[in-house]
Amino acid sequence: xxxxxxxxxxxxxxxxxxxxxxxxxxxxxxxxxxxxxxxxxxxxxxxxxxxxxxxxxxxxxxxxxxxxxxxxxxxxxxxxxxxxxxxxxxxxxxxxxxxxxxxxxxxxxxxxxxxxxxxxxxxxxxxxxxxxxxxxxxxxxxxxxxxxxxxxxxxxxxxxxxxxxxxxxxxxxxxxxxxxxxxxxxxxxxxxxxxxxxxxxxxxxxxxxxxxxxxxxxxxxxxxxxxxxxxxxxxxxxxxxxxxxxxxxxxxxxxxxxxxxxxxxxxxxxxxxxxxxxxxxxxxxxxxxxxxxxxxxxxxxxxxxxxxxxxxxxxxxxxxxxxxxxxxxxxxxxxxxxxxxxxxxxx
Amino acid sequence: xxxxxxxxxxxxxxxxxxxxxxxxxxxxxxxxxxxxxxxxxxxxxxxxxxxxxxxxxxxxxxxxxxxxxxxxxxxxxxxxxxxxxxxxxxxxxxxxxxxxxxxxxxxxxxxxxxxxxxxxxxxxxxxxxxxxxxxxxxxxxxxxxxxxxxxxxxxxxxxxxxxxxxxxxxxxxxxxxxxxxxxxxxxxxxxxxxxxxxxxxxxxxxxxxxxxxxxxxxxxxxxxxxxxxxxxxxxxxxxxxxxxxxxxxxxxxxxxxxxxxxxxxxxxxxxxxxxxxxxxxxxxxxxxxxxxxxxxxxxxxxxxxxxxxxxxxxxxxxxxxxxxxxxxxxxxxxxxxxxxxxxxxxxxxxxxxxxxxxxxxxxxxxxxxxxxxxxxxxxxxxxxxxxxxxxxxxxxxxxxxxxxxxxxxxxxxxxxxxxxxxxxxxxxxxxxxxxxxxxxxxxxxxxxxxxxxxxxxxxxxxxxxxxxxxxxxxxxxxxxxxxxxxxxxxxxxxxxxxxxxxxxxxxxxxxxxxxxxxxxxxxxxxxxxxxxxxxxxxxxxxxxxxxxxxxxxx
Numbered sequence: 051x052x053x054x055x056x057x058x059x060x061x062x063x064x065x066x067x068x069x070x071x072x073x074x075x076x077x078x079x080x081x082x083x084x085x086x087x088x089x090x091x092x093x094x095x096x097x098x099x100x101x102x103x104x105x106x107x108x109x110x111x112x113x114x115x116x117x118x119x120x121x122x123x124x125x126x127x128x129x130x131x132x133x134x135x136x137x138x139x140x141x142x143x144x145x146x147x148x149x150x151x152x153x154x155x156x157x158x159x160x161x162x163x164x165x166x167x168x169x170x171x172x173x174x175x176x177x178x179x180x181x182x183x184x185x186x187x188x189x190x191x192x193x194x195x196x197x198x199x200x201x202x203x204x205x206x207x208x209x210x211x212x213x214x215x216x217x218x219x220x221x222x223x224x225x226x227x228x229x230x231x232x233x234x235x236x237x238x239x240x241x242x243x244x245x246x247x248x249x250x251x252x253x254x255x256x257x258x259x260x261x262x263x264x265x266x267x268x269x270x271x272x273x274x275x276x277x278x279x280x281x282x283x284x285x286x287x288x289x290x291x292x293x294x295x296x297x298x299x300x301x302x303x304x305x306x307x308x309x310x311x312x313x314x315x316x317x318x319x320x321x322x323x324x325x326x327x328x329x330x331x332x333x334x335x336x337x338x339x340x341x342x343x344x345x346x347x348x349x350x351x352x353x354x355x356x357x358x359x360x361x362x363x364x365x366x367x368x369x370x371x372x373x374x375x376x377x378x379x380x381x382x383x384x385x386x387x388x389x390x391x392x393x394x395x396x397x
Numbered sequence: 398x399x400x401x402x403x404x405x406x407x408x409x410x411x412x413x414x415x416x417x418x419x420x421x422x423x424x425x426x427x428x429x430x431x432x433x434x435x436x437x438x439x440x441x442x443x444x445x446x447x448x449x450x451x452x453x454x455x456x457x458x459x460x461x462x463x464x465x466x467x468x469x470x471x472x473x474x475x476x477x478x479x480x481x482x483x484x485x486x487x488x489x490x491x492x493x494x495x496x497x498x499x500x501x502x503x504x505x506x507x508x509x510x511x512x513x514x515x516x517x518x519x520x521x522x523x524x525x526x527x528x529x530x531x532x533x534x535x536x537x538x539x540x541x542x543x544x545x546x547x548x549x550x551x552x553x554x555x556x557x558x559x560x561x562x563x564x565x566x567x568x569x570x571x572x573x574x575x576x577x578x579x580x581x582x583x584x585x586x587x588x589x590x591x592x593x594x595x596x597x598x599x600x601x602x603x604x605x606x607x608x609x610x611x612x613x614x615x616x617x618x619x620x621x622x623x624x625x626x627x628x629x630x631x632x633x634x635x636x637x638x639x640x641x642x643x644x645x646x647x648x649x650x651x652x653x654x655x656x657x658x659x660x661x662x663x664x665x666x667x668x669x670x671x672x673x674x675x676x677x678x679x680x681x682x683x684x685x686x687x688x689x690x691x692x693x694x695x696x697x698x699x700x701x702x703x704x705x706x707x708x709x710x711x712x713x714x715x716x717x718x719x720x721x722x723x724x725x726x727x728x729x730x731x732x733x734x735x736x737x738x739x740x741x742x743x744x745x746x747x748x749x750x751x752x753x754x755x756x757x758x759x760x761x762x763x764x765x766x767x768x769x770x771x772x773x774x775x776x777x778x779x780x781x782x783x784x785x786x787x788x789x790x791x792x793x794x795x796x797x798x799x800x801x802x803x804x805x806x807x808x809x810x811x812x813x814x815x816x817x818x819x820x821x822x823x824x825x826x827x828x829x830x831x832x833x834x835x836x837x838x839x840x841x842x843x844x845x846x847x848x849x850x851x852x853x854x855x856x857x858x859x860x861x862x863x864x865x866x867x868x869x870x871x872x873x874x875x876x877x878x879x880x881x882x883x884x885x886x887x888x889x890x891x892x893x894x895x896x897x898x899x900x901x902x903x904x905x906x907x908x909x910x911x912x913x914x915x916x917x918x919x920x921x922x923x924x925x926x927x928x929x930x931x932x933x934x935x936x937x938x939x940x941x942x943x944x945x946x947x948x949x950x951x
Contacts, residue, residue, distance in 0.1 A: 079816060084896070084899070084908075084911070084912070084915075085915055086743075087739075087741050087742070087743050088741070088742050088743075089739070089740045089741060089742065090737075090740055090741065090742040090744075091740060093742050105816055105900075105902075106742070106743075106901050106902075107816060107900065108896075108899045108900070108901050108908075109897065109899075110629075110896045110897060111629070113629040113630055113632075114629050114896070114897075117628065117629060117632050117803070118803070118806050118810070118897070120632065121427065121803065121806065121807055122806060122807065122810055122811050124811065125811040126811075127810045127811060127812075127815040127816065141632065215615035217615070217626050217630060218610065218615075218622075218625070218626060218630065223630075252614070252615050253532060253614055253615065254610045254611065254613075254614055254615050255610065255611065256915075257497060257500075257611070257914055257915075258500065258531075258532075258611055258614075260917060261501070261504070261914070261922060262500070262504045262508050262509070262531065263509075267917065267919075267922075268713035268714070268919045268922050268923075269504055269508060269509070269510060270509070270510035271508065271509045271510065272509045272526075278917065282917040285916050285917040285918045285921075286917050286918050286919075287918075288918060289916065289917065289918020289919065289920035289921045290714065290918060290919060290920060291712055291713055291714045291727070291729060291730075291919045291920050291923060292712070292714055345739065346739065346741060348916065384630070384631065385631055385633075388630070392615075396615055396616045397616075
């Protein structure tokens with residue numbers, strides 16, 4: 051009873067505050083994490099072609115956005131959700147928030163990206179979390195580059211690597227998963243123990259790691275090795291203060307050193323604009339969007355027909371073989387893996 | 398209980414109930430119903446050590462903040478000196494800055510390639526930066542002092558300005574030493590506002606999130622950080638709810654304790670309306686005090702801001718390639734802010750972000766002042782309900798932003814066309830955080846007005862409205878200005894709840910700054926610093942104007 055009264059009062063007060071409701075073209079709400087970006091022109095094009103207004107709702111980082119979608123699944127405030135990655139895929143599918151949609155464009159997308167065989171979560175983009183290195187530092191010290199994860203334990207790289215805390219950072223978690231994929235759930239702690247003995251530096255977030263600790267960034271910190279994305283060198287060129295012909299950084303892509311992140315889009319159950327939502331998903335998988343996206347969010351397109359911007363072909367290193375862990379396995383072990391990591395590395 | 402007290406409580410409590418307690422109970426309810434993920438036994442040990450550290454760092458931070466803030470409050474409240482207004486504004490600026498920007502500021506000054514470290518390395522020809530405190534407890538304490546000293550300066554300072562100096566003078570005439578008259582006359586009179594300030598500072602530190610995360614590093618976890626981890630990374634709502642409840646419980650207990658001890662008996666003293674009695678610096682001792690405090694405040698509070706501004710004007714690629722930090726002056730990052738180079742849908746024109754942030758802040762401070770003053774009047778009515786309602790008002794400060802943000806999402810984002818309400822919900826969320834602050838600032842000020850003044854006015858034929866307008870308001874206006882100012886700045890810098898309700902078509906400054914900082918590239922970093930500099934400059938301007946109006950009106 052009280053809850054009802056409160057609900058009604060909330061509604062009334064908000065409606066009073068808002069005034070009358072707007073009319074106009076249909077509104078399609080797209081929920082996304084806050085790294086999402088897209089060109090104005092192609093969204094306008096989509097809106098005109100379908101007589102629709104696309105509202106993007108930014109909902110915090112990857113985990114935060116997904117959790118909001120899960121918690122509001124009874125009455126979702128969006129039609130499409132973009133940004134769940136393979137780390138959280140199993141949680142999203144377990145919570146059953148997505149409609150099945152077998153987009154015709156899926157035929158242009160290689161099988162390796164289609165992790166959900168029921169087509170509830172459709173792949174949009176991918177990238178590898180790799181260690182970036184400061185080219186100038188390694189050239190100046192005439193130091194050879196580490197080729198494997200094992201190499202990082204060598205004394206010549208003592209104190210040179212900074213990583214992010216997997217408990218709060220997405221690239222940090224990805225790198226932890228890379229070590230688990232490489233050494234197995236039994237062996238990875240031993241590896242981290244040795245890494246720690248080799249004066250590993252751990253900070254909480256990507257921002258601190260990259261901008262304060264990493265010597266290859268503007269902060270000119272003390273560590274020439276940082277866990278970041280393999281596309282970061284391209285971003286360094288695109289967002290350089292003065293035009294650069296060469297990236298100041300590059301990625302280490304030796305066997306097992308990177309972890310692949312794939313990001314997915316899905317249609318939220320309970321949408322009232324199913325047909326439009328499907329069109330929007332098609333749009334995100336189409337060449338137009340897929341060719342626009344790399345320089346916006348610095349991820350690779352999954353559509354095999356999409357051509358890459360020159361910054362990607364020139365400055366980005368790709369691992370020969372991508373490292374994966376089954377999303378289901380990640381979901382069940384996440385808490386344990388992170389807790390054990392905390393005990394080994396921090397305490 | 399008196400009827401008027403009920404009426405006064407009703408409106409702020411309704412607001413609190415609707416926008417705070419309701420979302421909070423909704424999220425707690427959800428936590429109770431969900432099963433959690435793989436959580437079998439309550440991790441007592443871990444929670445215990447986290448709680449211990451949370452209290453420890455908050456207590457230590459508060460102590461340090463008061464140690465710096467109290468003498469500073471004396472400096473501002475008692476003396477006139479050159480540059481006073483500017484220094485006071487500069488010392489309040491930290492409040493508006495999002496933590497990432499503050500971290501960037503500290504990095505620019507004491508980071509491995511910070512200005513201070515470079516200077517020391519050149520003087521002593523060192524190969525390694527001598528100051529390496531980032532990611533230590535010292536960095537947490539430093540950042541907390543940096544953020545919160547202004548709270549002590551402003552709250553205690555404004556009470557001090559209102560204190561009748563004749564009391565202290567009388568005690569001096571009667572033969573008391575300066576120390577004795579300070580300990581036995583002035584300090585007891587300030588007890589109420591000092592307790593308020595310390596409580597607010599403690600709660601800010603107690604629920605600290607960004608500072609712990611960005612300055613402290615991974616080996617430190619407060620309850621707030623753990624709540625974030627349990628909620629966002631693991632979606633373990635039951636454990637997160639328990640942690641939230643512990644945090645709320647601590648807030649409640651502490652508030653009750655402090656209100657009982659510190660706020661027990663406000664001593665009404667005839668307030669001084671003009672500050673014409675402020676002293677000039679005369680004796681040698683006073684001059685030494687002034688210089689020491691100026692150096693301390695500039696070093697602690699102003700240097701990181703200056704370093705930020707300097708970095709925003711420096712070609713950052715030069716910083717990377719050379720060792721000479723101050724070369725390559727450029728306005729490029731400012732110019733670049735006005736260009737949508739990537740033709741992105743989410744390009745944020747700085748003017749627009751500023752305008753949005755200012756409107757939100759204005760609305761939030763209006764709401765907080767309105768509900769806050771009603772609540773303050775209700776508290777002053779001294780009914781027995783105060784025991785329950787007064788601590789209740791403080792609760793939003795002890796609530797995790799993640800918890801409240803999710804509560805908001807569950808309750809309000811599920812309404813039809815929820816997106817349309819976000820522009821209203823954002824200032825409401827901000828005003829919730831500012832409300833406790835407003836009450837704690839207003840309450841000691843209003844309580845110190847002797848009722849005889851009001852009675853005299855009434856006897857002389859003033860209507861209650863006139864009494865309020867002509868007697869109370871002028872006395873309370875200084876406190877109200879301080880309260881409003883902080884509500885405004887809290888809103889400008891708030892990011893926790895805003896991140897949940899952000900709409901890219903109505904961006905705010907902190908959101909824009911975060912966007913820049915989330916990608917590599919010196920252009921992004923430079924633009925973030927430039928945006929932060931613009932934010933600081935405009936806020937400084939607004940504060941100078943407010944301070945100016947406030948002095949002229951007296």
